[in-house]
Amino acid sequence: MPSILIQNGTIVNADSTVKADLLIDGAIIKEVRAGIPASAADTIVDASGLLVMPGGIDAHTHLDMPFGGTCSADDFETGTRAAAIGGTTTIVDFAIQARGTRMRSALDTWWKKAEGKACIDYGLHMIITDLPDAGLEDMDDMVREGVASFKLFMAYPNVLMVDDATIFKAMRQTAKNGALICMHAENxxxxxxxVQQALAEGKTAPIYHALTRPTVAEAEAVHRAIAMAEMAGVPVYIVHLSSEDALNQVREARDRGLPAFAETCPQYLLLSIEDNMQDKGWEGAKYVFTPPLREKRNQPKLWQGLRKDHLQVVSTDHCPFCFEDQKALGKDDFTKIPNGGPGIENRLQLLHHHGVGQGNLSLNRFVELVSTAPARIFGMYPKKGVLAAGSDADIVLWDEKADLTISAATHHMRVDYSMFEGFKVRGNARDVYSRGELIVSKGKFIGKPGRGQYLRREARGGAWK
Known part of the structure; x- marks a missing residue:
C-alpha cells in the first residue's frame, strides 16, 4: 500500500486538538506531528478546513440477526457499508447462543455471516442464553478467541431472559477471565x-410497547445488575440506557467508585414518546425498540450524563426491520412487532450536530464517546480509537460545514424508513480510511465487501478506568 500524508488538517483526539500532519505507512499510522515533509509519502491529501478524527466505533449493532420470525434487514455487507459512509470504521456485533447449544456454534455462525461481507473491521460480543457448568468453560474459550464481552438479558422472558443466578455465575467467571458483562437491564x-394486562384490555397499538415498559422497570434492573456485579467484584456495562431513572442508578454507583459503565443511543437523546409515537397510530411501529422511547423530559438528563461521564459511550443498537413487511408482523399486536430501528449510518452526524453544534458536548468529548471510550472499554485501544503512532490508520476526514438532510430516500441502510427522517444536520464524513485504505471518498463508498477483519479483543481484567 502506498504511504499517505494527510496535511493541513486539525487532529482531534479525545484528549487533544492540534494542527498537525499525519503519515500513514501501510495499515498503520507512522507519525503525527506538524511539518512532516511531503517527500515522506507517496500520496498527499490536503485536509485544509477539515477535522482529522479516529474512525468511529459502534459497540452495539445487530446485523443479520434473527428476531420474532424474521431477520434484521441489514447484513454485514449493507450494514458495514452504511456505517463506513457515516464515519464508523469498527463495529462490535452480537453472536447469539441458542439455548441448549455451545457458544462455539454461535461464534462460528456469526463468523460465517460476516465472511466475505464485512466492509470494516468487526468484533463480536457473545449473548448468553444458557449457562450450564460446561458453559463456564465456554466463556473462557470465547475469551481466547477474542470475544472479550458477554451480554445477558433481564428482559424477554422465555426467549433471551436469564435468571439472576445465571447472571451472577457469568459475572463470577469474568472475575477469572477478565471479560466484561454487558446487561440489557429491564425487569x-x-x-x-x-403487557398481558394491556393486551387483555385491547390495547394493541404500537404506543403500548412504550407505555408497558416503565422507566422504573429499567432502573430496578440496572440497580440489580450493578449490585450483582459489586458482589462478584467485577465491572458491568449497561447497554442502551434510556431514562433518567436508570441513569441515576449508574451515577450513584460511579459516585461510590464502582466500575459501572453505560451507553445510550441517539434515539433516546433526540426522539420521544410525545413527538414520535403519541397520536401517530401505526406509524409508531417505526419506533418500537427496547428499551422504548421515553418522555422528552429524559433527554436533557441523558445529555448531562454524557457531559459528566456518567454515560461513557454512544452506540446505535442498530437493528433495522422494514416498515412495510417486517414491522407489519405486529399490525394487530404490538408484542409481535420486531424490536429495533436503523441508525448505524447517522450516529456521528447526529451526535456532532446536536452535541458539538448545539453546545451539549465539546469536540474532544464527542470523539471520546463515539470512538476512544468504546475502544478502551471493549479491549481495542490503542489499536483503535486514537490517532497516534502505531495505531491502525482508521481515520475520518470530517467536514464540519457539510449540510445533510437525513432521509430514507438517500441513506445507505437496507431499510425503508429512517427514524430521523427530515433531520437537518451540519457536519459529515468526507473521506474515510480503514487500516490505511480509502474506503469512502467524498461521501461515496469505494471499498470492497469482505475486506473487514475480525478483531480479537483483549479481556481487560482489572485494568478498568
Whole structure:
C-alpha cells in the first residue's frame, strides 16, 4: 500500500486538538506531528478546513440477526457499508447462543455471516442464553478467541431472559477471565405482567410497547445488575440506557467508585414518546425498540450524563426491520412487532450536530464517546480509537460545514424508513480510511465487501478506568 500524508488538517483526539500532519505507512499510522515533509509519502491529501478524527466505533449493532420470525434487514455487507459512509470504521456485533447449544456454534455462525461481507473491521460480543457448568468453560474459550464481552438479558422472558443466578455465575467467571458483562437491564417478568394486562384490555397499538415498559422497570434492573456485579467484584456495562431513572442508578454507583459503565443511543437523546409515537397510530411501529422511547423530559438528563461521564459511550443498537413487511408482523399486536430501528449510518452526524453544534458536548468529548471510550472499554485501544503512532490508520476526514438532510430516500441502510427522517444536520464524513485504505471518498463508498477483519479483543481484567 502506498504511504499517505494527510496535511493541513486539525487532529482531534479525545484528549487533544492540534494542527498537525499525519503519515500513514501501510495499515498503520507512522507519525503525527506538524511539518512532516511531503517527500515522506507517496500520496498527499490536503485536509485544509477539515477535522482529522479516529474512525468511529459502534459497540452495539445487530446485523443479520434473527428476531420474532424474521431477520434484521441489514447484513454485514449493507450494514458495514452504511456505517463506513457515516464515519464508523469498527463495529462490535452480537453472536447469539441458542439455548441448549455451545457458544462455539454461535461464534462460528456469526463468523460465517460476516465472511466475505464485512466492509470494516468487526468484533463480536457473545449473548448468553444458557449457562450450564460446561458453559463456564465456554466463556473462557470465547475469551481466547477474542470475544472479550458477554451480554445477558433481564428482559424477554422465555426467549433471551436469564435468571439472576445465571447472571451472577457469568459475572463470577469474568472475575477469572477478565471479560466484561454487558446487561440489557429491564425487569422482564414485571413488564410481561403489564403487557398481558394491556393486551387483555385491547390495547394493541404500537404506543403500548412504550407505555408497558416503565422507566422504573429499567432502573430496578440496572440497580440489580450493578449490585450483582459489586458482589462478584467485577465491572458491568449497561447497554442502551434510556431514562433518567436508570441513569441515576449508574451515577450513584460511579459516585461510590464502582466500575459501572453505560451507553445510550441517539434515539433516546433526540426522539420521544410525545413527538414520535403519541397520536401517530401505526406509524409508531417505526419506533418500537427496547428499551422504548421515553418522555422528552429524559433527554436533557441523558445529555448531562454524557457531559459528566456518567454515560461513557454512544452506540446505535442498530437493528433495522422494514416498515412495510417486517414491522407489519405486529399490525394487530404490538408484542409481535420486531424490536429495533436503523441508525448505524447517522450516529456521528447526529451526535456532532446536536452535541458539538448545539453546545451539549465539546469536540474532544464527542470523539471520546463515539470512538476512544468504546475502544478502551471493549479491549481495542490503542489499536483503535486514537490517532497516534502505531495505531491502525482508521481515520475520518470530517467536514464540519457539510449540510445533510437525513432521509430514507438517500441513506445507505437496507431499510425503508429512517427514524430521523427530515433531520437537518451540519457536519459529515468526507473521506474515510480503514487500516490505511480509502474506503469512502467524498461521501461515496469505494471499498470492497469482505475486506473487514475480525478483531480479537483483549479481556481487560482489572485494568478498568
Amino acid at each position: 422482564g417478568s414485571v413488564i410481561d405482567v403489564i
